[in-house]
Amino acid sequence: MFSLWRENKKFHCLAGWRDELYPIFGKDHKPLLVVERAGGGLLGIRHFGVHINGYVRDKDENGKPIIKMWIAKRALTKQTFPDMYDNVVAGGLPVGQTPIECAIRECMEEAYFPEEIAKKVVPVGAVTYTFYNFDGIKPENQYLYDLELSKDELPKINDGEVQSFNLWDFDKITEVLKNHEFCPTAGLIVIEFMIRHGIITPNNEKDYLDIISSFHNDIGFPGPAHC
Amino acid sequence: MFSLWRENKKFHCLAGWRDELYPIFGKDHKPLLVVERAGGGLLGIRHFGVHINGYVRDKDENGKPIIKMWIAKRALTKQTFPDMYDNVVAGGLPVGQTPIECAIRECMEEAYFPEEIAKKVVPVGAVTYTFYNFDGIKPENQYLYDLELSKDELPKINDGEVQSFNLWDFDKITEVLKNHEFCPTAGLIVIEFMIRHGIITPNNEKDYLDIISSFHNDIGFPGPAHC
Structure with missing residues (x-):
């Protein structure tokens, strides 16, 4: 999804693609999934x-x-x-x-x-x-x-x-x-x-x-x- | 009010009367009024x-x-x-x-x-x-x-x-x-x-x-x- 938005230039932040993965945590403190750092703000993740x-x-x-x-x-x-x-x-x-x-x-x-x-x-x-x-x-x-x-x-x-x-x-x-x-x-x-x-x-x-x-x-x- | 409640033994906390005054603050950070310390919890004051x-x-x-x-x-x-x-x-x-x-x-x-x-x-x-x-x-x-x-x-x-x-x-x-x-x-x-x-x-x-x-x-x- 972020890759598509990056190609479409839909969000300014995705132009600064970092190739760095940020985790989203579950209740057990373990990562549930990971997303590209540059788009984290679009999801409001910690x-x-x-x-x-x-x-x-x-x-x-x-x-x-x-x-x-x-x-x-x-x-x-x-x-x-x-x-x-x-x-x-x-x-x-x-x-x-x-x-x-x-x-x-x-x-x-x-x-x-x-x-x-x-x-x-x-x-x-x-x-x-x-x-x-x-x-x-x-x-x-x-x-x-x-x-x-x-x-x-x-x-x-x-x-x-x-x-x-x-x-x-x-x-x-x-x-x-x-x-x-x-x-x-x-x-x-x-x-x-x-x-x-x-x-x-x-x-x-x-x-x-x-x-x-x-x-x-x-x-x-x-x-x-x-x- | 606290003195009356103290006499009537209405609240346990007032038995521990301290003769120490605690302030309640207004928006300007200045005290609006003061109350006896032992009863502060009854009012929920800071x-x-x-x-x-x-x-x-x-x-x-x-x-x-x-x-x-x-x-x-x-x-x-x-x-x-x-x-x-x-x-x-x-x-x-x-x-x-x-x-x-x-x-x-x-x-x-x-x-x-x-x-x-x-x-x-x-x-x-x-x-x-x-x-x-x-x-x-x-x-x-x-x-x-x-x-x-x-x-x-x-x-x-x-x-x-x-x-x-x-x-x-x-x-x-x-x-x-x-x-x-x-x-x-x-x-x-x-x-x-x-x-x-x-x-x-x-x-x-x-x-x-x-x-x-x-x-x-x-x-x-x-x-x-x-x-």
């Missing part, structure tokens, strides 16, 4: 991905401990959200991979992190939200990993999906967030990181509780089990 | 509290880094959940206090942590869920703080609300969770901590995503602003 928060502990000019975060700028040639800022490593979760396998693979593909660095990722939760645009509706789950890097563990451009990596403090990141220069998912995930690391607090954000609830929606359809 | 995860970084017998957590055992005389396990410090948020003020005050009251220790708390998010029993319905928000303690920063019994403090690894904590020996809120908050610190992972918990969504319900009524 989408799963992995985002990695790469960060470095540093000190500001007064010697106070601060956190800086590696931010990628997406390539101009990306099918979705070209030229926008993103997490250092992120990727969709294809059928048959667990989130940690996907995280380690994407670390190499997107930031050229060898396995000994990639293996330091710590699972820290997930966000859930529903994204929609002219390409369809996507209830998305992103598995989140924090990756603390030393000052000489640098991401490198590898697969052409990224045009630059930037190590920024959260003043700069907040400015870029406010300018809507992050792709939507990464913007949300950076905010989640800022909440979890005490940068956004009940004392500096009046909508603290509502923001937290807003990226943990319950989707109501079954998802995968990875164990 | 309840707000603060929980502190006191933890210590240690190593296991093989030299692998592990986290241990301070767990309190509630006093036999507590009005709610006597003799059950709880976070090292926790308390309801009274009207007029911000979460961080409440956290620092409760650190002293419940665990005898002086301000220089208490000030190390880091805000790490919040959980939201709806609790109900024969005393009513309570949509609850708990502001969460992590408090990393050194091996010689020990909680001490201070105000009679706690009968003991225990520094446990997560094998022991998991056992106590499975035996339902935690009070419900603390049990949930310990699980949230385990997810955030990579102890519960997508690879060892098949309901990972559902568990995370389940403690971030959106309540739909206004809450406070603390800035």
Whole structure:
């Protein structure tokens, strides 16, 4: 069906055919069927991905401990959200991979992190939200990993999906967030990181509780089990 | 009204009169009115509290880094959940206090942590869920703080609300969770901590995503602003 629609140019999203299969899960957490990733939004199926928060502990000019975060700028040639800022490593979760396998693979593909660095990722939760645009509706789950890097563990451009990596403090990141220069998912995930690391607090954000609830929606359809 | 019901012994919950006022918020995040804490569940109002995860970084017998957590055992005389396990410090948020003020005050009251220790708390998010029993319905928000303690920063019994403090690894904590020996809120908050610190992972918990969504319900009524 998607192949036919692709030939007929019926839906814009199918022009970005990925040759990557996304699963639809049954109640037993096992895949019932798989569909081409580019058309997932047309069916409103749950989408799963992995985002990695790469960060470095540093000190500001007064010697106070601060956190800086590696931010990628997406390539101009990306099918979705070209030229926008993103997490250092992120990727969709294809059928048959667990989130940690996907995280380690994407670390190499997107930031050229060898396995000994990639293996330091710590699972820290997930966000859930529903994204929609002219390409369809996507209830998305992103598995989140924090990756603390030393000052000489640098991401490198590898697969052409990224045009630059930037190590920024959260003043700069907040400015870029406010300018809507992050792709939507990464913007949300950076905010989640800022909440979890005490940068956004009940004392500096009046909508603290509502923001937290807003990226943990319950989707109501079954998802995968990875164990 | 609550005073009358208290005299008439109309509701069990009012026997535990606290002389503590809880606010009900309007759309502008400001209190519209205040009610006695013990009767809040009769009105189904949002309840707000603060929980502190006191933890210590240690190593296991093989030299692998592990986290241990301070767990309190509630006093036999507590009005709610006597003799059950709880976070090292926790308390309801009274009207007029911000979460961080409440956290620092409760650190002293419940665990005898002086301000220089208490000030190390880091805000790490919040959980939201709806609790109900024969005393009513309570949509609850708990502001969460992590408090990393050194091996010689020990909680001490201070105000009679706690009968003991225990520094446990997560094998022991998991056992106590499975035996339902935690009070419900603390049990949930310990699980949230385990997810955030990579102890519960997508690879060892098949309901990972559902568990995370389940403690971030959106309540739909206004809450406070603390800035």
